[in-house]
Amino acid sequence: MSAFDAIPTQDPPLLDADALEQRLRDIGAKRYHNLHPFHEMLHNGQMNKGQVQAWALNRYYYQSSIPIKDAVVLSRFRDRQTRIAWRHRIEDHDGNTDSEGGIERWLQLTTGLGLDPAYVESTQGILPATRFAVDAYVDFVGRRSPLEAIASSLTELFAPSIHEQRIAGMLEHYDFINPGVMTYFQRRLEQAPRDANFALDYVRTHATTPAAREAVCQALIFKTNVLWVQLDALYHAYVSGFPPPGAFRPERL
């Protein structure tokens, strides 16, 4: 099944916006990557510095692709109001010439972990699975309907709790983590709920048939897979101990 086919489902038809929202929250409860064993280890202090470096290095590719993804989403809308409502997301990540954005804040984290920013920005050491998953997300928002493009951002509904857990857990457990390098997550605690509420309102209003609501749910499942695959690949490479040819090798595993 390619990106162009509908995914069959046995679930009952979604008859209204409340049924849609309930199903979206169920998907998050079952598939969001807060449930992944890699995150459990990361937040509970069970990782060494090399493993945390590998996570931050790979996640940089995701972070730095988000404004590209959001520019593609924006480009899908003839409706000026939707473009205006979406535009700040690009700025949130890219910042301005005189102020930092999310990408720079992520580089503060990787630099704080002892990684050379030029190496991080080159993305040379990332896992191929990271690249494929993130590129699939950018591709998805360009090829699927504008409604599905917006719906795929709905993982942000579930982000604040994982960010809170991460800030507290990482500061508590790792002596190489200090508040200064965690500003990315602090900032997202304000940004993510605002963005998630916009997207949720959008799909509640614009998905007006059971088929459209089902497509919204499948877009969210797709996005949970994009996130989950990245952690599976990190776990396999840096917890199970099978880094693929050419990937980052921490000095201390």
Next chain:
Amino acid sequence: MSAFDAIPTQDPPLLDADALEQRLRDIGAKRYHNLHPFHEMLHNGQMNKGQVQAWALNRYYYQSSIPIKDAVVLSRFRDRQTRIAWRHRIEDHDGNTDSEGGIERWLQLTTGLGLDPAYVESTQGILPATRFAVDAYVDFVGRRSPLEAIASSLTELFAPSIHEQRIAGMLEHYDFINPGVMTYFQRRLEQAPRDANFALDYVRTHATTPAAREAVCQALIFKTNVLWVQLDALYHAYVSGFPPPGAFRPERL
């Protein structure tokens, strides 16, 4: 780094076609998926039936995407002779209305392993990493230069030895495998060398600068990553025992 950027390298410039071919063979020797621990287990009889099912089920998505990939490659050439030379690849996999192709032969394998062909063809149970990697391959041949599109097929240079190993190893070690279900690989023993030789001649002739030869090498590395990621994901899900939400669960692991 997105699919649009060149990947920097420290390797010496490739000054002629022989240097290119040598580098391509080195890449194969270091990165082809015959080196992956999943294949070692598969060929040495160390897997149970459920693990072999998971491998065949996921690999179906790769197999069934190949004629789509080859149609995209073909579409990149204004030159009719190249299109003619490439066209049989689509037929090799799709067959004709009255004769089977590689996809049907792969379904004989999955059916022989006890999987419902409708379930296999739906691709519902495959790992998201499989889908992202395979879709990245189809995307690559559409976006990169026609030279790189052809170069990405060069893993076929290294396929015959893995197919021979697989046929012998799987027939010897698994009582649920018989010669009838292995015809896909038998057939590829003839087809792959012919296709690989065409692609090798093509890149030797058409990559006429060190930069073009480097791009050919990077296209081969990309493709080895597409193959490696699929086995990493299978290993993590079905050997390490972390199948992701929604993926195939064998009756017997």
